Amino acid sequence: xxxxxxxxxxxxxxxxxxxxxxxxxxxxxxxxxxxxxxxxxxxxxxxxxxxxxxxxxxxxxxxxxxxxxxxxxxxxxxxxxxxxxxxxxxxxxxxxxxxxxxxxxxxxxxxxxxxxxxxxxxxxxxxxxxxxxxxxxxxxxxxxxxxxxxxxxxxxxxxxxxxxxxxxxxxxxx
Numbered sequence: 506x507x508x509x510x511x512x513x514x515x516x517x518x519x520x521x522x523x524x525x526x527x528x529x530x531x532x533x534x535x536x537x538x539x540x541x542x543x544x545x546x547x548x549x550x551x552x553x554x555x556x557x558x559x560x561x562x563x564x565x566x567x568x569x570x571x572x573x574x575x576x577x578x579x580x581x582x583x584x585x586x587x588x589x590x591x592x593x594x595x596x597x598x599x600x601x602x603x604x605x606x607x608x609x610x611x612x613x614x615x616x617x618x619x620x621x622x623x624x625x626x627x628x629x630x631x632x633x634x635x636x637x638x639x640x641x642x643x644x645x646x647x648x649x650x651x652x653x654x655x656x657x658x659x660x661x662x663x664x665x666x667x668x669x670x671x672x673x674x675x676x677x678x679x
Contacts, residue, residue, distance in 0.1 A: 528599070534626070580616065600663050605662040628660065637667075643662050644662075
């Protein structure tokens with residue numbers, strides 16, 4: 506039978522797409538490069554700030570943003586973290602809850618038109634003591650502009666379902 510890393514065979518020539526990486530297959534030291542990257546635009550960052558209710562002039566007014574950014578507007582740090590949280594949540598597809606964000610650093614600004622990629626390293630994992638069908642992942646994520654310099658990094662602890670556990674299995678997701 507044909508095998509595919511992104512799909513699991515459930516019959517002859519019939520496959521189910523997998524949903525993220527399995528907790529039980531992850532090991533400390535493993536590095537995941539999240540794709541696709543993000544092409545950040547200041548207009549989108551401004552739009553997202555507006556719908557979030559953050560009307561700070563540095564996020565809404567191009568002239569103020571350019572002055573604060575040394576001549577060129579910077580992308581909102583909140584939008585950068587949100588984008589990376591979304592891509593890492595997809596990679597660890599069975600996230601139950603965020604438990605902690607630690608050591609958040611914005612090393613360099615992201616500017617309009619920057620293509621940024623995220624990568625995560627598994628720092629630690631353990632089975633939850635109170636929820637044996639779930640586990641805790643400790644990951645370090647960083648964002649890199651296509652040219653290679655780091656724009657942000659953080660550590661995050663996630664509560665995730667263990668392999669073939671939780672509502673995903675009951676709903677037919679493998």
